[in-house]
C-alpha cells in the first residue's frame with residue numbers, strides 16, 4: 001500500500017531530466033499519478049499504409065513513397081511544397097511554416113512515410129503540415145495506434161510518450177473502488193482501462209477510441225465523475241455538521257405579507273417557499289440554490305424566507321451584485337416590509353459618511369432587522385448582532401471569497417440562500433453544483449404577454465430607429481443596448497458614449513439617457529431613477545442592465561451586434577422587457593454576414609423563450625467553463641467526462657457516491673487522493 005500514500009514526484013525519478021520535469025510541470029504534471037491520468041486527445045493510425053489512389057477527402061492516412069519534386073514557393077505566400085509519389089499516384093505536401101531542416105528532409109529522391117489529413121488543394125489532394133518520417137525499406141509498420149497527448153512548446157510527442165510509458169511501468173495502477181462499482185457496469189478495471197487508452201491493443205477500434213465510447217473511457221469518466229461527487233458531497237456533509245439557528249415556521253409575518261400582497265404566489269413559488277422554510281427549521285445551515293428564469297419571481301420568495309428568520313429575532317442580509325439591483329431590492333423590500341413594522345437598513349459604497357454610520361450602527365445593535373446592500377455588506381466594518389440568514393442574489397457574480405466573508409458574519413453559522421437568474425442546466429447542477437440543494441421555480445407568474453423577438457440585419461437600422469421613435473411617441477419606453485466589446489473597457493466606454501451622442505442627434509424630440517459600467521454608482525442610480533420615473537424615454541445602455549432591472553413600461557429593446565453576446569446574456573437582456581401590460585418586442589440587430597455558429601446561436605434565442613432550454617443550448621455551444629463564472633475557481637473542471645455524452649453516467653455516479661460514502665470511507669479517500677479532486681473549502685459558500 002505504500003505506493004498509494006507517497007506521491008511519486010517526477011523530479012525524484014530516474015529517467016526524468018530537469019528539462020523534462022519542467023516541461024511536464026507546465027502541463028500540471030508533477031507526479032507519476034498525474035502522468036498516468038494524462039490521457040491522449042487522439043490517436044494516429046500508423047498501422048497501415050494507404051495507396052495514394054485510395055485516399056479519401058477528410059481521411060487521416062499514412063502514405064509511403066518518394067519525393068519527386070520540392071520547392072519553396074512565394075506565391076501567394078511563402079510555402080514549402082513537395083510532391084510524393086507511390087505506385088498508384090502523387091500527392092501534394094504543403095508547409096506554411098517550416099525549418100531549414102525540413103527542406104532537407106523533403107529533398108527530391110527522399111523516401112518518406114507521411115501522415116496527415118487529406119484535403120482538397122490546387123492540384124488535387126494534399127496534406128498540410130503532415131508528419132514526415134524517413135522510411136527505411138525494412139521498417140515494419142506500427143502494430144498499435146499511436147497516442148497523441150496534449151503537450152506544450154518544446155516537449156515533442158515522442159518525449160511525452162516515453163514519460164508516460166515510464167510511469168506505466170511503476171506499480172501504481174491499483175484499484176481504488178470496490179468491484180461492485182465497475183464490474184456491475186461491465187467496465188474494465190482501472191489498470192486495464194489506463195493501459196488500453198495509452199497503449200491500445202491492435203484490435204481496438206480507432207473510432208470508439210476517438211469518440212470516447214470505449215468501455216475504458218467510460219470507466220475513467222465514471223472515476224472522474226465519482227471523484228467530483230465524492231468531494232462535493234463530503235463538503236456538503238461537513239457544512240451540514242455545523243450548527244445554525246433553527247428557525248420555526250412563521251405564524252405571523254409571512255401570513256400578513258401574503259395577505260396584503262397584490263398577487264398570489266404561483267404553485268412553483270409555493271413549492272420552493274416550503275422547501276426553504278423546511279431548511280430554515282433545521283439546526284444546521286441551509287445551503288440552497290434557488291434558480292428560476294428571468295421574471296419567475298425569486299425576490300418575493302427571498303422575502304418570505306427573510307420574514308421567517310426575522311420573526312424569530314434573527315437579522316437577514318440580502319446582497320446584490322450591482323448598485324442598481326440593490327437599490328431595486330431595497331425599494332421592493334421597503335414596500336413589502338415597512339407595513340409590517342420591520343426596520344430595513346441600506347448599505348452601499350456610494351452612501352454619505354453619515355448615512356453609512358447610521359446604517360452600521362443599526363446593523364450592529366440589531367435594530368436593522370433586514371439589511372440590503374452591495375459588496376459593501378461583507379466589509380470588515382459591518383458587524384451584525386444576530387445574522388441568521390444571508391441571501392445572495394445573482395450568486396455567480398460574486399467571488400467565493402466574498403460569499404464566504406458574508407457567511408462569516410454570523411455566529412453560529414447563518415443559513416444561506418443563493419439565487420441565480422441564469423437557469424442552470426440539469427446536468428450542470430447535478431455535477432458542479434452537487435454540493436448544494438437546488439430549488440427550481442419552473443413556472444412564470446400568469447398574465448405575462450410573450451415577447452416578440454426579431455432578427456434584423458444592421459442594414460435596416462433606419463427602420464428600427466423609426467420604430468423606436470414611434471414606440472416612445474406612443475408613451476412607451478425603449479432600451480438601446482450597445483455592442484459588447486469584451487476586449488477593451490475603454491472601447492466599450494467610447495462605444496456607449498458615441499451611441500448616446502448619435503441617439504440624441506437622431507431623436508431631438510426625445511429625452512435620452514445613458515448608463516454604463518464606468519459611471520459612479522450615484523450617477524447610475526440617477527439615470528435609472530429617471531428612466532423608471534419615465535423622465536427619459538430611451539435608455540442607451542451597456543450590459544449593466546442585464547441583471548434584475550425592472551421597468552415595466554419599457555416595451556422595446558434593441559440589441560446591437562447581437563451576435564457578439566452569449567445566449568444566456570441575450571436572454572437576460574431580453575428579460576428587461578415584457579414586464580408590463582404592453583406587448584413587448586426585442587430586436588436583435590446583427591452584422592451580416594453571420595458565421596454558422598453565430599447563426600445557430602441567434603436561432604436559439606429567436607425560437608425559444610424558455611431560459612432552461614436556452615441555458616442547455618448555451619452549455620452545448622460554449623461548454624461548462626463559461627457557464628460557471630466565479631464558481632470555476634473553486635471547482636476543478638472535468639477533463640474526461642463530458643456532461644452531454646455522459647449524462648447517464650453522471651446519474652450513476654451520483655448514486656454510487658452516496659453508497660460509497662456510507663459503506664466504504666476508505667475507498668473514498670483513496671479515490672480522491674488518486675484524482676486529486678479537492679473542491680476548495682471556499683466554494684462551500
Ligand code: ADP
Nearest residue numbers: 263264265266293294295296297298299300445
Ligand atoms: P426574478 O426571478 O427575475 O428576480 P422578480 O422577483 O424580479 O423576478 O419578479 C418579477 C416581477 O414579477 C416583479 O415585478 C414581481 O413583483 C412580479 N411577481 C412575482 N411573483 C408574482 C406572482 N406570483 N404573480 C404576479 N406577479 C409576480
Ligand code: MG
Nearest residue numbers: 298299421548
Ligand atoms: Mg431577480
